[in-house]
Amino acid sequence: MSDCIFCKIANGEIPSTTLYEDEKFRVILDLGPATKGHALILPKSHAADLFELPEETACGAMALAKKMATRMKEALHADGFNLVQNNGAAAGQTVSHFHLHLIPRYEGDGQHILWNPGTTTPEEMESVRKAVCEA
Numbered sequence: 513m514s515d516c517i518f519c520k521i522a523n524g525e526i527p528s529t530t531l532y533e534d535e536k537f538r539v540i541l542d543l544g545p546a547t548k549g550h551a552l553i554l555p556k557s558h559a560a561d562l563f564e565l566p567e568e569t570a571c572g573a574m575a576l577a578k579k580m581a582t583r584m585k586e587a588l589h590a591d592g593f594n595l596v597q598n599n600g601a602a603a604g605q606t607v608s609h610f611h612l613h614l615i616p617r618y619e620g621d622g623q624h625i626l627w628n629p630g631t632t633t634p635e636e637m638e639s640v641r642k643a644v645c646e647a
């Protein structure tokens with residue numbers, strides 16, 4: 513994708529602060545970090561989101577997330593860690609190239625990355641189960 517900024521960053525055409533790189537992925541620091549050390553795993557080949565991502569790349573991204581999170585948690589003395597991955601504008605995706613957020617968390621860091629718990633009913637749960645499992 514010639515006009516995709518994350519393609520350019522992942523492939524080194526635009527400079528970034530890189531924490532890790534291999535043939536398939538680059539891990540960069542986010543320019544608008546939620547917390548100290550907030551990073552992004554970028555596949556080098558373009559996929560707009562999770563739905564376009566080849567399964568092999570999805571597996572590789574999660575394996576890399578485990579390695580990076582383990583290393584970053586220790587190096588940055590984080591107290592916890594969020595993995596976040598947004599798909600579609602409704603879910604908060606702003607850059608249409610798959611990326612997995614690595615967000616170190618610190619006690620009292622003041623971030624609000626979790627959701628407000630809602631409510632449901634047995635009927636709604638059954639209708640969701642049917643829609644997903646019997647499609």
Ligand code: AMP
Pocket residue numbers: 517528540541542543544545597598604605606607608
């Ligand atoms: P999302 O909202 O999940 O699409 O996340 C996009 C993320 O990319 C945001 O956290 C931005 O701060 C980050 N971002 C956008 N442009 C750049 C860039 N050039 N370098 C590093 N991070 C970026």
Ligand code: ZN
Pocket residue numbers: 513516517518519520557558559608609
């Ligand atoms: Zn791209």
